Amino acid sequence: MNDAQPLRRSDGTRAAILRAARARFAADGYQKATIRAIAAAADIDPSMVMRYYGSKERLFAAAVDVDLRLPDIGAVPKERLGAALVTHFLHRWEDDPSDDALLTLLRSAATDEAAAERLRGIFAAQIVPLAQALSPDPSVAGERAALVAAQMLGLAFTRHILRLPPVVALSPEAVVARIGPTIQRYLTE
């Protein structure tokens, strides 16, 4: 499973392509982002993208490798879980502009079925288990995870994709104060 690190001379180019791809996919979504635009941003020829990543689809897959890095659920007291989760997502979205894979997926999932499937996978692998740790019954855990996802993705969509002015205007503290209790209720009530 290890890559034996061949340390090719082209690793710099590969990284530049991936960086540019993340930026373009995040800004435009899967369809609107073109191989040519990505190549131009990385300052190389479009054919290099194909050489190193095979196809636009595989490049996209490489660009969005999401790990929500959810905080350890045991580390926070149960009554603070809602606020902790909201705070965590806010930090992921706002303080870490280099890794906007989740927003890229969100933007692309609206029109690209592959991106949607990927987002569903992340939900199933990372949100559902979190809910399951709190309520063992899988059907109630699924429902709770669903409610949490609906609220959090709605926040991400209106704040970072749609950029609804009043949602953008909310301070992080206000977001945590208003939406934290909602998540708390969805998770534990």
Add this chain to the structure above:
Amino acid sequence: MNDAQPLRRSDGTRAAILRAARARFAADGYQKATIRAIAAAADIDPSMVMRYYGSKERLFAAAVDVDLRLPDIGAVPKERLGAALVTHFLHRWEDDPSDDALLTLLRSAATDEAAAERLRGIFAAQIVPLAQALSPDPSVAGERAALVAAQMLGLAFTRHILRLPPVVALSPEAVVARIGPTIQRYLTE
């Protein structure tokens, strides 16, 4: 301001184009939906679309003419507002498949700035005033409208665009029971 109803012979074709356009835009979003696909669905030539609607952009504008038809805020008691709003939106999305303009806009807004602007306009014209009727201070009304929009659009996105299985599985009654109180709190607390 009236159209003097010339009652042209081509009105049927115009309507067929608009119907097909709504279906394609709703299913694929602005970019992925092509004039040719719309014309094929309407069983006419692509050039007719241009003749009657001028351009793809103008056709899109004609296809998404959204009126949320929000219920009269005075008609329901204040403590039932949340449930009433959630019920209303559920009906708009699920029982009226002919008019999915809002979902079309939601899907397209992720990658199309014009659609996003249009959605922001609907929000400002229809959600904000509703919040303002409950709390006169415009800044708190804006915040409340923002929270409502984030929750409701999140529900629409996860249920109808992303189709997250646990969100789809929620019965309408469960949605109202779980999310109604959230909206209620966002609006009035």
Add this chain to the structure above:
DNA sequence: CTGGTGTGTCAACAAGTGTTGGCCTACAGT
């Protein structure tokens, strides 16, 4: 019947897409 206008089809344009193959160039191992 005749002319004109509105309705519709066909073919094509120009631009942009993902993708491919050929051709240089420069570095690595011998």
Add this chain to the structure above:
DNA sequence: ACTGTAGGCCAACACTTGTTGACACACCAG
């Protein structure tokens, strides 16, 4: 120093896109 190979660029492919203009048919007023 020589040579094979990997890195990189150029030009082109096949295709799709929105859009346009020329042409054919049908209807209706005179």
